[in-house]
Amino acid sequence: MDFQEITKVAIALLTTFGLKVVGAILLLFIGLRLIEFSIRLLRRTFRSQQIEPTLINYLLNIISVTLRIVLIVAILGFFGVETTSFAALLAAAGIAIGAAWGGLLANFAAGAFLIIFRPFQVGDFITAGGVTGTVTEIGLFTTALNTPDNVMTIIANNKIFADNIQNFSANPYRRVDLLAQLAHEVDHNQAIALLKARLMQIPNVLDNPLPDVEVLTFNLAGPVLAVRPYCHNQNYWQVYFDTNKAILETFGEAGFSVPEQRYTVNASANGAHPFIPAPS
CATH class of the missing domain: 3.30.70.100 (Alpha-Beta Plaits)
Incomplete structure (x- = not known):
């Protein structure tokens, strides 16, 4: 094979690979724009249904991450990468990350349950995780409270969900x-x-x-x-x-007298001190 044939093959391969790279970039760009559009559309839909804002953020974050993972897998498949192997690798990585970040994921799960069961909302005055204050934010992993002495306190969601919660704002009085x-x-x-x-x-x-x-x-x-x-x-x-x-x-x-503690000490019949035995 002479140099011209090698050049032709190299140019053909580079052209094919370049077109794939350009196609992947276009796919990534278009996919991200579609994901952003879908997220905005879902946000409007959820707000029109008067869903809790924190729950909206939870759902949109999960949907956004999931769609981005699907987009990356699709781009890898476009390049001919075996996606089943990638999925297995991703699952293994997820298990490793889950084991390493067990506490973080527990806080995330607890936050999701706090949103679903709604024992309190932003603005409620509560006692949770040993802290009493007004809820200012329910986040993905933590909840923020302002204590009565105006100190911002951040509590892990798992600690809140695993402990007793007192909601002073739940009842009308x-x-x-x-x-x-x-x-x-x-x-x-x-x-x-x-x-x-x-x-x-x-x-x-x-x-x-x-x-x-x-x-x-x-x-x-x-x-x-x-x-x-x-x-x-x-x-x-x-x-x-x-x-x-x-x-x-x-x-x-009313002129009530000031309360005083009073003791009565009675002497014995023979005049001896009540706490000292009389002589025999």
Whole structure:
């Protein structure tokens, strides 16, 4: 075979390979544009159905990654690469990555379950993973909360999903639990009546259900009242602090004595100290 024939064969091979490269680039470009168009179309469709925004992001991310993998496999098949072998290699790589990133994938799965079961939403005030705060974001792997002292706290989704979740925003109202100490000589019925009347004057205290004021327990200082007004979640701390002030002011205006712990020590009949044995 002379040099001219070798040149012709090389040019033919390079031309064929070049056309395949150009075709692959065009296929990649067109495929990516179609994927982006499909994702935008799906996003509009999901939003028109009023689906949770975080769930939309989850679904679109999964669909986008899946379509890109299919596109890459198609391009490899265009070059004559055995796609079944590639699929097996991809599955093996997935298993290896899954073993290495087990915690990360667990957080991803937990995040998906949080979106599906929706124990809370963005804006809810919750306790989850040992943290109490307002939900600002439910991400793929973590959830962000703003604590009452305005500290952004990031919690792994798996920790949230594996623990108890308290959602204070789920119900239309919640109860404020406070205590009021009475002295022994104070008439508890009078104290209860005064507190109930005063609680109804506090802004944002609900009249349905009515506030609860009852004798809860006793100690050395006297009876202890349970003071429990109800309010909407967004008014909790305002009602909490106003109720404390109402207790203080109500008892002061009524002239109730300050509670004191009292002990009674009785001497024995022969005058000996009760804790020292009398001489025989």
